Amino acid sequence: MTDIYGITYDKLKAMLIEIGEKPSRADIILPAVYGEPPAALDSLPLKKETLEKLSGTFYTGELECIKVLTSETADKYLFGLGDGSSVESVLMKHEFGYNVCVSTQVGCNMGCAFCMSGRLKKRRDLTVSEMTEQLLAIRRISGKKITGISIMGIGEPLENLANVLDFIEIMMYPKGLDIGIKHITLSTCGIVPGIYELADSSTPVNLAISLHAPYDGLREKLMPVTHRYSISEVIGAARYYSEKNNRRITFEYVMLDGINDTDDCAQRLSELLHGMNCYVNLIRYNSNEGCDFRCSPHERIMGFYDVLKKNGTGVTMRRELGASVNAACGQLAARQASPL
Numbered sequence: 001m002t003d004i005y006g007i008t009y010d011k012l013k014a015m016l017i018e019i020g021e022k023p024s025r026a027d028i029i030l031p032a033v034y035g036e037p038p039a040a041l042d043s044l045p046l047k048k049e050t051l052e053k054l055s056g057t058f059y060t061g062e063l064e065c066i067k068v069l070t071s072e073t074a075d076k077y078l079f080g081l082g083d084g085s086s087v088e089s090v091l092m093k094h095e096f097g098y099n100v101c102v103s104t105q106v107g108c109n110m111g112c113a114f115c116m117s118g119r120l121k122k123r124r125d126l127t128v129s130e131m132t133e134q135l136l137a138i139r140r141i142s143g144k145k146i147t148g149i150s151i152m153g154i155g156e157p158l159e160n161l162a163n164v165l166d167f168i169e170i171m172m173y174p175k176g177l178d179i180g181i182k183h184i185t186l187s188t189c190g191i192v193p194g195i196y197e198l199a200d201s202s203t204p205v206n207l208a209i210s211l212h213a214p215y216d217g218l219r220e221k222l223m224p225v226t227h228r229y230s231i232s233e234v235i236g237a238a239r240y241y242s243e244k245n246n247r248r249i250t251f252e253y254v255m256l257d258g259i260n261d262t263d264d265c266a267q268r269l270s271e272l273l274h275g276m277n278c279y280v281n282l283i284r285y286n287s288n289e290g291c292d293f294r295c296s297p298h299e300r301i302m303g304f305y306d307v308l309k310k311n312g313t314g315v316t317m318r319r320e321l322g323a324s325v326n327a328a329c330g331q332l333a334a335r336q337a338s339p340l
């Protein structure tokens with residue numbers, strides 16, 4: 001049996017042909033199962049014989065919601081998966097709409113020193129339906145219309161790219177959730193071949209790159225993935241992405257007190273990004289228990305900001321959403337063991 005929420009429009013058409021059904025049935029099935037509320041497969045306006053075949057091939061899966069923590073700006077959801085592991089997602093409440101931050105893996109293998117997800121170690125990639133169902137469950141429970149998606153929850157999406165590409169296609173399906181490509185953002189720690197693959201795919205969504213340091217030596221200590229792909233390789237891939245797709249790249253930069261927040265780091269960052277259609281998003285560090293890093297003081301963040309501005313490098317500061325529900329990456333996961 002196949003979970004219908006893991007299947008793209010084209011794959012569904014191929015599967016319908018395999019079971020001897022017209023591929024055009026996909027145009028009835030998908031709008032219905034992505035409707036609000038979603039229709040049951042056996043309630044579709046199709047012949048009894050077709051419905052029996054569908055019910056024998058597909059089912060509509062649903063994540064079990066274990067816990068919801070709400071705040072004014074963000075709600076955090078903990079979902080149970082079929083194999084006993086769990087995954088977390090966040091509903092972010094912006095003035096302009098509701099955005100869901102989805103996880104792509106159970107745990108993460110990237111080992112960033114400041115991030116809680118790294119301590120969990122990846123257990124496995126999420127399936128396509130497990131990603132789609134994070135969205136559907138949040139839509140159902142919150143009753144909100146979801147207008148944007150951030151693929152920046154737990155896990156490294158470019159290490160699970162085949163599934164993530166199908167997930168994106170499903171999110172964009174015009175008669176389904178119909179989320180526009182400009183409203184989907186994928187965040188990576190800098191998996192260079194994955195950046196090129198996404199750039200050349202049919203769905204080059206907004207790209208955010210977690211840079212966090214302008215020197216390889218420093219970045220290696222914070223983000224071990226730098227041993228695999230140097231900063232200059234990451235920047236090269238970002239330039240390609242931006243030019244090929246005419247996109248503005250976001251560089252995320254988490255402000256760590258006394259580590260990566262000097263004027264010299266800001267100066268170097270401007271030089272690295274010179275001439276690229278991009279901007280830097282300065283992120284306040286959300287402290288983790290048992291972790292030595294602290295967020296830079298406000299004045300230092302402003303000093304760093306000023307150097308970038310003076311150099312003509314685009315820069316913003318992320319509105320702090322979700323801090324009170326421990327929604328910063330990895331903090332979600334790290335609380336799995338303890339009660340939320």
Ligand code: SAH
Nearest residue numbers: 115152155156187188189210285286328329
């Ligand atoms: N693996 C992807 C997406 C998940 S992390 C990536 O690395 O981009 C999402 C963002 O949150 C990354 O920029 C990450 O570096 C950042 N992050 C992780 N822990 C954080 C914390 N405690 N405070 C603030 N940002 C954090």
